[in-house]
Amino acid sequence: MAPTARASLASSNKPCMSSLSRRKQQRVRKQQTRRLLVVWLILLLASFALGTRAYWLQIASLQTSGGGKPSLPERARAQRTVPLPPYIPRRAIVDRRGSVLASDRVVYTLYAHPEMFPRLESLVDTSDDAGSDGGAALVDDAAAVADRIAPWLDNYTADELAERFRQQDTGIRVADNLTEDVARAIADARLSGIDLERTYARYYPQHDLAAGIVGYVQRDERSGQAGVEYAREELLSRQGDPLRVQQAGNGQLLPRSLPDNAVQFDDSRLQLTLDxxxxxxxxxxxxxxxxxxxxxxxxxxxxxxxxxxxxxxxxxxxxxxxxxxxxxxxxxxxxxxxxxxxxxxxxxxxxxxxxxxxxxxxxxxxxxxxxxxxxxxxxxxxxxxxxxxxxxxxxxxxxxxxxxxxxxxxxxxxxxxxxxxxxxxxxxxxxxxxxxxxxxxxxxxxxxxxxxxxxxxxxxxxxxxxxxxxxxxxxxxxxxxxxxxxxxxxxxxxxxxxxxxxxxxxxxxxxxxxxxxxxxxxxxxxxxxxxxxxxxxxxxxxxxxxxxxxxxxxxxxxxxxxxxxxxxxxxxxxxxxxxxxxxxxxxxxxxxxxxxxxxxxxxxxxxxxxxxxxxxxxxxxxxxxxxxx
The missing domain is CATH 3.40.710.10 (DD-peptidase/beta-lactamase superfamily)
Structure with missing residues (x-):
């Protein structure tokens, strides 16, 4: 075909191609519009839902819900509130002139965890006669820890204490009723694996002078087992309801949440007729x-x-x-x-x-x-x-x-x-x-x-x-x-x-x-x-x-x-x-x-x-x- 004829045909097809392109663009724009409307609708619905939820959380939930169920703030407080038994010491026992026969005092229980003791790297020849390679061995320092602690204890020698440390990895109850002076001395040694737990115990300053009358308190159950300690248990041992205190996320108690009766003391004491x-x-x-x-x-x-x-x-x-x-x-x-x-x-x-x-x-x-x-x-x-x-x-x-x-x-x-x-x-x-x-x-x-x-x-x-x-x-x-x-x-x-x-x-x-x-x-x-x-x-x-x-x-x-x-x-x-x-x-x-x-x-x-x-x-x-x- 001659060039003049091809040019004439191309010229006649231009309007048709332009029309198709425009329709395609229109379809694309309509699709985009629909997608945009769907997106906006989703966003609108989400915003409405979030607003509704925010309203419920911020306003509606502040009041107790129906059926007697606790409100959200109440539930939150309950989650971070823990029971704490109040410490109520036993009443003291005195003679007719006021001399103390029995009272509660602060004492400490000593625990040992040998797995946490410091370990010394000692060059010990572990080679045998067969010619195996020697090397460095880890030797636990139970003896050294025992040597540091034994002078403060009456019930063990250093060797006996070290032997006991080697029998158990953790949780060894070493001694009870340690005084504050002894506990402070042990704590000042700063020994790893040594734990002191503070508690209260009954103390009898007159020792055996009136033991048959006063009796004694069992140290674990904290109950009287003989004498006046048993006969007057209802007056000497006072029971209190558990306290409800709040704790932070790390488990620490919040002091401001402690009620006024967290530690209950009174000056009442049981007086005996003894002189x-x-x-x-x-x-x-x-x-x-x-x-x-x-x-x-x-x-x-x-x-x-x-x-x-x-x-x-x-x-x-x-x-x-x-x-x-x-x-x-x-x-x-x-x-x-x-x-x-x-x-x-x-x-x-x-x-x-x-x-x-x-x-x-x-x-x-x-x-x-x-x-x-x-x-x-x-x-x-x-x-x-x-x-x-x-x-x-x-x-x-x-x-x-x-x-x-x-x-x-x-x-x-x-x-x-x-x-x-x-x-x-x-x-x-x-x-x-x-x-x-x-x-x-x-x-x-x-x-x-x-x-x-x-x-x-x-x-x-x-x-x-x-x-x-x-x-x-x-x-x-x-x-x-x-x-x-x-x-x-x-x-x-x-x-x-x-x-x-x-x-x-x-x-x-x-x-x-x-x-x-x-x-x-x-x-x-x-x-x-x-x-x-x-x-x-x-x-x-x-x-x-x-x-x-x-x-x-x-x-x-x-x-x-x-x-x-x-x-x-x-x-x-x-x-x-x-x-x-x-x-x-x-x-x-x-x-x-x-x-x-x-x-x-x-x-x-x-x-x-x-x-x-x-x-x-x-x-x-x-x-x-x-x-x-």
């Missing part, structure tokens, strides 16, 4: 006699005869409540309230009171004492029958002065066995005395059938054998003689006091009458003659009128009496206005002349001398005048 000055004097007197006579154990009890308050209660041997876990179970028991014994002659004044109250005798009644009698086929004699024989016709005062067993049998035979038995029951011989301490044992008398049908039973009971009671029960019965006939309840807790010693809550203890005042006044005068003219002379104190009675009883084993003895002496002071009864019991003295007058009476005298001074009891007469032998 530590007298307690210490009684213990020294008892220990001295126990050493002289090589005795197994002993007790001294000082009781206010009008209230039953125990001013001193010593039981030896004792234990250290700070280290109660180092003692055997039997060492933790207070045998003065937990163990029974046959009182022997110290029970004779109680029998005289029973006979007087029943109208069976008068204070001047005379009985005949041949020195030995046979009751129900059993021979019974006085303790001095083989050296002195019988005492002949003697009155009630002489019966007590020479401690005549036969004389007492004749006195109690003036009652019927049934009268006698009922009188013993009326004294609560088979019941606990009700002391506010753990571990009390009730007394024991024979069954009614035995007592009424076997004459030997009331006969032996007449001189204090065949019946069993605790030392505390014996003191309670003699307090009845001293206070005019009321059976008071022995106790050691006075009440709650504040820091100034002001009484906030006083405990009450029951009492009941068992003898008339006429009867008890008569018995008291008879007991005074025992000290002035009888076996109780070693207990005399110039210028003071003292009533008393000695006791020396054989100990029974499996129903048979042995050569072992238990000695006792009870004193009441002053006779003209009795205030205190003092009882000393010494079990199984094995050396020297063994009688209540030689072993126990000197203890009572020493205790009463201190007691009279502490209480400011005026003399009954001119103190410069010695009592005549």
């Amino acid at each position: 530590l000055r007298l307690q210490r004097a009684a213990r020294e007197a008892l220990r001295a006699q126990m050493e002289v006579f090589a005795a197994k154990r002993g007790t001294v009890i000082v009781m206010d005869v009008h209230t039953g308050a125990l001013v001193a209660l010593v039981s030896e041997p004792s234990f250290n409540p700070n280290r109660y876990f180092a003692h055997e179970l039997e060492e933790l028991q207070n045998w003065a309230i937990g163990d029974l014994f046959e009182p022997g002659s110290t029970f004779k004044p109680i029998n005289v009171a029973i006979a007087l109250e029943a109208g069976a005798i008068e204070p001047g009644t005379v009985v005949y004492d041949p020195g030995r009698v046979t009751i129900g086929g059993w021979p019974i004699s006085n303790h001095d029958f083989y050296s002195r024989g019988g005492n002949g016709s003697i009155n009630v005062a002489k019966v007590l002065q020479v401690s005549s067993n036969v004389g007492m049998i004749h006195i109690m035979q003036k009652l019927s066995p049934r009268q006698y038995y009922k009188a013993l029951l009326n004294l609560g011989m088979e019941k606990p005395v009700g002391v506010d301490l753990l571990g009390e044992t009730p007394g024991h008398i024979k069954s009614e059938f035995q007592f009424l049908n076997y004459p030997i039973e009331p006969a032996t009971a007449a001189f204090g054998q065949g019946i069993s009671l605790t030392s505390l029960k014996l003191a309670q019965l003699h307090a009845t003689i001293a206070n005019g006939g009321r059976l008071v309840t022995p106790h050691v807790a006075r009440g709650l006091v504040n820091a100034n010693g002001d009484l906030q809550k006083e405990f009450e203890f029951p009492s009941r009458r068992v003898f008339s005042e006429v009867t008890t006044r008569a018995v008291l005068k008879l007991m005074e003659t025992v000290v002035t003219d009888g076996s109780g002379k070693p207990a005399r104190i110039p210028g003071y009128r003292i009533a008393g009675k000695t006791g020396t009883a054989q100990k029974a084993l499996n129903g048979y009496y042995t050569n072992a003895r238990i000695t006792s002496f009870v004193g009441i002071v002053p006779v003209e206005a009795p205030r205190y009864v003092v009882l000393a019991v010494v079990d199984e003295p094995t050396r020297g002349v063994i009688f209540g007058s030689t072993v126990a009476a000197p203890i009572v005298k020493s205790v009463m001398e201190v007691l009279l001074v502490l209480e400011g009891v005026p003399p009954s007469s001119d103190p410069t005048v010695e009592l005549a032998d």
